[in-house]
Amino acid sequence: MLYVGGKWVEEGEVAVHPEDRGYNFGDGIYEVVRIYKGKMYQWDAHLTRLFRSAREIKMELPWSAEELSSLAHQLMEKNNITENDDATLYLQVSRGVSPRVHDIPAAGSIEPVIMAFVRTKARPVADMKKGQTAQLVEDIRWLRCDIKTLNLLGAVLVKQYAKDAGAQDSILHRNGIVTECSSANLFAVKNGALYTHPADHLILHGITRQVVIDLARENGIAVNEEAFTTDFLKEADEVFLTSTTAEIMPLISVDGQPVGKGTVGPVSLKLQDLFEQHIN
């Protein structure tokens, strides 16, 4: 069962209004939340980011944090998610329905439309052990990548450019400065220290990114939140991406060249181990 615009519906019954601004403009926001063994992981951080995204696009959410939490729990219940299940919860809020003009309808004249569902989803255990391949791609997205917006065409295209080049994911750069990946944050490891782009308007402020930064610092691994170049990336000892669904995913080659020894490195392994302990 899904929750759409205030109603519980089956998948085949969902109807999108032709003038829903989420549908017409990508005018809305979303979150993807991990469920480990039937429990939501980092839910409060996702809620905080959802409310921030809403503020940044001048949208007022008519639900309290408690109401959204209750909705998430009901979704898990209605879909029989138990402690035996790893899953994801997808929640999006479109600005709502109104005649198609670009400017934002006046407050009170439009109501946000919420849509949420859960799906069982296994952790990417095999890939995390093996690592994945990546391709450098120009970051053609907009200048507010800190907002988790439904408007994902830039992300869709950069991912496809990487796939077309034979890689599994894209590493994005703006004029040679590495930002993040199409749907994940990026870390480089050099001489035992982590490097990642600062959490400004050019990247999504990833929740997994922050967990990894905290775990690293608590365990004596230095973290530098500073921008670095594609040349620095190519000289890195290890590279990995982080996201809700990919967790800590080593990238063992970039543009067809091995990263470090071309295998999953010791710092990535250590962080994966710390993350594993942290979620259990």
Ligand code: PDD
């Ligand atoms: N993607 N950067 C971008 C551009 C993202 O879309 C995501 C998340 C992240 C990682 O954020 P977090 O650790 O909070 O998941 C970074 C989600 C999973 C998606 O769109 O599927």
